[in-house]
Amino acid sequence: MSLESDDVRRIAFLARINVPDEELAPLADELNGIIGWVEQLSEVDTVGVAPMTSVTEMVMKQREDEVSDAGYPDRVVGNAPDRVKDFYAVPKVVE
């Protein structure tokens, strides 16, 4: 299948990336070039093949559910573009 400008606008919304209208068509061409190229995977017979979840056979590790690193909110929010005390500040969400 081939992506149109409207599809690209929808993907851009899902990705929360502002794409100017005049860039939608050229971006659709670029994305179609890549998607068309990866379509060659359809040649591979994968019936009954388990999708990979990890390259190494590793047992998922567990640890005690306890605080190991905390107590310095000022450093945690220190890089925030906007903050109020020890909180991140964002544009108003609830009217």
Next chain:
Amino acid sequence: MTKLNDLTLVEARDGLAAGAFSAVELTEDCIEAMEAARDLNIFITETPEIARERAGEADARRAKGESLGAMDGIPVAIKDLFCTDGVLTTAASHILDGFHPPYESTITQNLRDAGAVMLGKTNLDEFAMGSSNMTSYYGPVTNAWAGANGEDLVPGGSSGGSVTAVAAHVCPGSLGTDTGGSIRQPASLCGVVGMKPTYGRCSRWGTVAFASSLDQAGPFARTVRDSAILLEAMAGHDPKDTTSAPVDVPDFEAAITGNIQGLKVGIPKEYTLDGMPAEIQALWDQGAEWLKGQGAEIKPVSLPHTKYALPAYYIVAPAEASSNLARYDGVRYGLRVDGDSLDEMYANTRGAGFGAEVRRRVMIGTYVLSAGYYDAYYVKAQQVRTKILDEFKQVFEDVDVLLTPTAPNAAFPIGAKMDDPVAMYLNDIFTVPANMAGLPGISVPAGLDADGLPLGLQIVAKPFDEETMFLAADAIERAAEFTAKPKYLGGQ
């Protein structure tokens, strides 16, 4: 007189141990070379004050007879993808403007604990997405090697600054990361040694994530032995990374015995490409002869799904990137571009903060993970990945290592291949399979092309068998006797 920045890591280590020079003297020569080489745009952030302080500490330790080991007092350049406590960390992206991490990545902490001296943070493709260093918000890096007519070339990517720091003799070693070839491909294009460890060998904690199931940190150096020493300082189990393998770190340098008698070397026939330069095929054949001449057994092998590794990678890597890069939302760090609503602020920030290649990959990833397409693309790619891994497992029942070219071409001019994403992606055709299967791989400079540009050969080994990988790589290195030097050396 030899400047100390021209020394290999082993020479620097031995000189420091013998008291021939101090870590401060070594570091000052490296700082001078770093400043003299500024035209190459290797560093995003230089940290000479930190370097001087840590070098002084190394000398003070040594004066008391308390050396921390091989890396104590050795200057290294750090790819600006590793978070460094209090030091600007950008991933070469506009979206991380002004980000000063309040923590240190495990890899750079391990190097600090080993006494290494950080010279600065090096340039890279934005979020490590690229094969030329052209996608950096901070501009391209110029390869230390120039073209036949003196034209500026790319160093490869994504670790373009780190590879050039070593190639241009700014310092003996540096750190990179390799998601699809970002250490090995630039190493090949710049005439240095670059290696990617087994997935899980090096902790990913505190390293800006691109594709979590593929990313691995690794070293650049001018010799195989130097790489082994650097890897040993980087590697080790880290409880903070759940994919970090709980395995011991061997003495990698000790594995380089010089004896490859009986080593079984596989030559995968699928790595022969239509249209590949004849000199790369010839160098590959030569590499097999070199190993055979030292007692190795050369075996033709087949990995039939090799050609599907790269397209599968370009589903898996963007999918993981789209998830990992969701965190850059203008709320907690970096750039914020205001909007009337929260959603608008997110979209404005990410629209302004991501460059063209990152935007492409995040959107591809978003698309292949979206409802209705997930099975057709993402699941399919992960099934192909299983087949690729199974093929490697089967081949490694018959051979100890694989020998292949590292890259399908030498360094190319700055600005080339930029209008065709897929043409750029093809640079990683020989390196991506090792990432898809989690295998260790190393590129060793092995020869020059007709334009006098370096070409590398790659050794790929079994999981957690970096020792055999180093052993075979050393055999290539000794036979190749690669002594050619780039145009820009030590900033001259």
